[in-house]
Amino acid sequence: MTLRLYDLAAAEPERRFSPYCWRSRLALAHKGLEVETIPWRFTEKAVIAPSGQGLVPVLVDGERWLSDSWTIANYLEDAYPDRPSLFGGAAARSLSRYYSTFADGLVAAIFPFIALDIFDRIAAQDRDYFRTSREKRVGMTLEAFVADRTAKLPAFRAGLTPLRRVLTTQPYLGGDAPLYADYAMFGPFQWARCISPFALLEEDDPVRLWRDRLLDRFDGLARRSPAYDA
Amino acid sequence: MTLRLYDLAAAEPERRFSPYCWRSRLALAHKGLEVETIPWRFTEKAVIAPSGQGLVPVLVDGERWLSDSWTIANYLEDAYPDRPSLFGGAAARSLSRYYSTFADGLVAAIFPFIALDIFDRIAAQDRDYFRTSREKRVGMTLEAFVADRTAKLPAFRAGLTPLRRVLTTQPYLGGDAPLYADYAMFGPFQWARCISPFALLEEDDPVRLWRDRLLDRFDGLARRSPAYDA
Numbered sequence: 001m002t003l004r005l006y007d008l009a010a011a012e013p014e015r016r017f018s019p020y021c022w023r024s025r026l027a028l029a030h031k032g033l034e035v036e037t038i039p040w041r042f043t044e045k046a047v048i049a050p051s052g053q054g055l056v057p058v059l060v061d062g063e064r065w066l067s068d069s070w071t072i073a074n075y076l077e078d079a080y081p082d083r084p085s086l087f088g089g090a091a092a093r094s095l096s097r098y099y100s101t102f103a104d105g106l107v108a109a110i111f112p113f114i115a116l117d118i119f120d121r122i123a124a125q126d127r128d129y130f131r132t133s134r135e136k137r138v139g140m141t142l143e144a145f146v147a148d149r150t151a152k153l154p155a156f157r158a159g160l161t162p163l164r165r166v167l168t169t170q171p172y173l174g175g176d177a178p179l180y181a182d183y184a185m186f187g188p189f190q191w192a193r194c195i196s197p198f199a200l201l202e203e204d205d206p207v208r209l210w211r212d213r214l215l216d217r218f219d220g221l222a223r224r225s226p227a228y229d230a
Numbered sequence: 231m232t233l234r235l236y237d238l239a240a241a242e243p244e245r246r247f248s249p250y251c252w253r254s255r256l257a258l259a260h261k262g263l264e265v266e267t268i269p270w271r272f273t274e275k276a277v278i279a280p281s282g283q284g285l286v287p288v289l290v291d292g293e294r295w296l297s298d299s300w301t302i303a304n305y306l307e308d309a310y311p312d313r314p315s316l317f318g319g320a321a322a323r324s325l326s327r328y329y330s331t332f333a334d335g336l337v338a339a340i341f342p343f344i345a346l347d348i349f350d351r352i353a354a355q356d357r358d359y360f361r362t363s364r365e366k367r368v369g370m371t372l373e374a375f376v377a378d379r380t381a382k383l384p385a386f387r388a389g390l391t392p393l394r395r396v397l398t399t400q401p402y403l404g405g406d407a408p409l410y411a412d413y414a415m416f417g418p419f420q421w422a423r424c425i426s427p428f429a430l431l432e433e434d435d436p437v438r439l440w441r442d443r444l445l446d447r448f449d450g451l452a453r454r455s456p457a458y459d460a
Contacts, residue, residue, distance in 0.1 A: 173327075
């Protein structure tokens, strides 16, 4: 039975941009599992109500409804143990948790660059919800929030120094091949790439080259999705 | 043949405070290897010249001289494979690299709080070297550098959010027991604790509780060393 993944979509249903959904999509691909991705909008809370909450990714596997990208990754690893390991062993699973949590902070760090681009590209039905909830969170209008984004760029890029250093010594965080830690950290960059033309990373940045290697995995799964730097 | 580790010491030879040496000491303890630690001062470059550079930790194992905490950790894992694994497997070793690199940034983040406390406690022979090299690096006097440290504390503590979140869900970064990723991240906190009375972490901070669990490992190896919050 094919798995189903509720996957955040912009106005165009094929433009999928959630940083958390991308983690799950790459985790599913790593496990070699077929999945039907269903375009979902922020305001379609009722559709995913069986998951017990209102955010995507939501994965449906038979009778099971799962939410939260970390929970989904652990479920896939445990439910499909004969497939390639997503974490790389017990110790690596524990060590992957920090990557996932750190990458959640990366989402917050990237948001000041792309907040208005998201608003401009999401479905009409989502706009009031998005503007109201995000402006409350950041304490100002989306326009004011992104106004000085170019000035913020050097500090953002400097904050990637540890990631950059590691990726100059090994091709992936997981070593010679990617693991869930890579997908967890990739999600925020793919989010930005899919929804905003703003150039977060310089073309020769080792972080960007790593991102590009991940775009090519699984027959270009992440590269084939609509984005702004193709 | 007992291993030897050149270990940075303050004015009192028993006050060992290098964040990088502490990584190596816990790595050696994790492997169950006996080591003779030799107090070393910043200016004793000639003593460690056989390592081909001028910084500690320097580990001497028979005829081999090794430097750099990451190199030493990898050497111990490979040279003593029958001892408990320091990384937790091949994938976990790759994933540990980011922790080590990120923790190097933590050293830089902690330095503005303890720079003058280090100066006050190091050996007389090291003071000119330390003041001159560090003031050149930070672009001001040590006194000016630490003057507003209390104001910087909230931002420093906020930056530990991902680490704090992970440590509320599992006792160690490595899971139920510590691995090299833990020792790599512990080093900077033990550095501060050994050389400065400044309270970097609140008493109930999960990061501090994790630090305290690591102080108790290996019969309290890190707790028994002279420090300021005993």
